Amino acid sequence: MEKKDIKLLITGAIALFLACFLGIITLVLFAVKLGGKAMEYDWKGAFGQTDGVVQEIGD
Amino acid sequence: MNKTEYLKKLTNELGHMPYGDVQDIIQSIEEHFEEGISAGRSEEEIAASLGDPKELAMEFKDGVKFKQIMKKRKMSDNFKGPDGRGRIFVIVFNAFVGIECWILLLAAIIAAFCFLAADFAFIGLIVAGLITGTLTEFILPFIFLILTLICVAVFLVALLILGIKYYAKGLKSYIRWNKNVWNYGLGEE
Numbered sequence: 001m002e003k004k005d006i007k008l009l010i011t012g013a014i015a016l017f018l019a020c021f022l023g024i025i026t027l028v029l030f031a032v033k034l035g036g037k038a039m040e041y042d043w044k045g046a047f048g049q050t051d052g053v054v055q056e057i058g059d
Numbered sequence: 060m061n062k063t064e065y066l067k068k069l070t071n072e073l074g075h076m077p078y079g080d081v082q083d084i085i086q087s088i089e090e091h092f093e094e095g096i097s098a099g100r101s102e103e104e105i106a107a108s109l110g111d112p113k114e115l116a117m118e119f120k121d122g123v124k125f126k127q128i129m130k131k132r133k134m135s136d137n138f139k140g141p142d143g144r145g146r147i148f149v150i151v152f153n154a155f156v157g158i159e160c161w162i163l164l165l166a167a168i169i170a171a172f173c174f175l176a177a178d179f180a181f182i183g184l185i186v187a188g189l190i191t192g193t194l195t196e197f198i199l200p201f202i203f204l205i206l207t208l209i210c211v212a213v214f215l216v217a218l219l220i221l222g223i224k225y226y227a228k229g230l231k232s233y234i235r236w237n238k239n240v241w242n243y244g245l246g247e248e
Contacts (some may be wrong), residue, residue: 005221008217008220008221009217009221014215016210018210022206022207022210026204030200041248059182
């Protein structure tokens with residue numbers, strides 16, 4: 001293996017490591033952001049409406 | 060061709076190899092010449108038995124050791140005709156293993172290339188989304204996603220360069236090995 005190839009291999013390995021590292025950070029950031037959105041969401045109102053519809057069908 | 064001329068030509072052909080390797084090769088060839096001369100052979104005879112310097116250099120570049128090359132030369136000198144078993148082996152091996160493996164490796168390279176194209180397309184889409192303001196709520200995660208995808212792209216480019224280079228190199232050696240088995244047999248005797 002030539003020196004040039006070894007350099008390329010090391011570059012690829014570093015890029016893969018960084019991709020994994022940044023990928024995890026990205027997932028965490030998305031989770032935090034979506035979690036925040038989920039907390040803000042009006043679940044009670046949404047399910048309240050659905051409950052009403054289900055109740056009407058039941059009746 | 061005498062010893063000096065042969066070594067000069069060989070050194071020229073080995074030009075792109077590391078200096079240390081060239082020195083080792085030249086030394087082993089010089090020793091071979093000395094052994095031959097002490098056995099009563101002429102320099103021209105020894106040079107002819109070594110074959111074309113260009114071909115010899117190519118074999119060294121492929122990583123073949125001097126002992127192996129000499130063994131091959133001896134085999135071709137003692138060669139009595141094509142070996143039927145070798146030809147059957149080449150056909151059967153390529154039909155069931157060889158060609159399939161090379162196609163599989165080629166498919167992996169093409170898949171990596173497609174993955175790289177998709178990666179660039181995805182980066183482009185996110186950047187367009189950020190510029191047009193469609194992704195305003197998730198700016199930070201998307202910036203990190205772009206950085207991740209850039210790193211994936213760098214990894215894939217490195218993988219593809221090395222993959223294509225060694226695929227071509229390996230395929231060349233594989234074809235040469237097939238030719239050798241086809242012409243000279245398996246060399247079990």
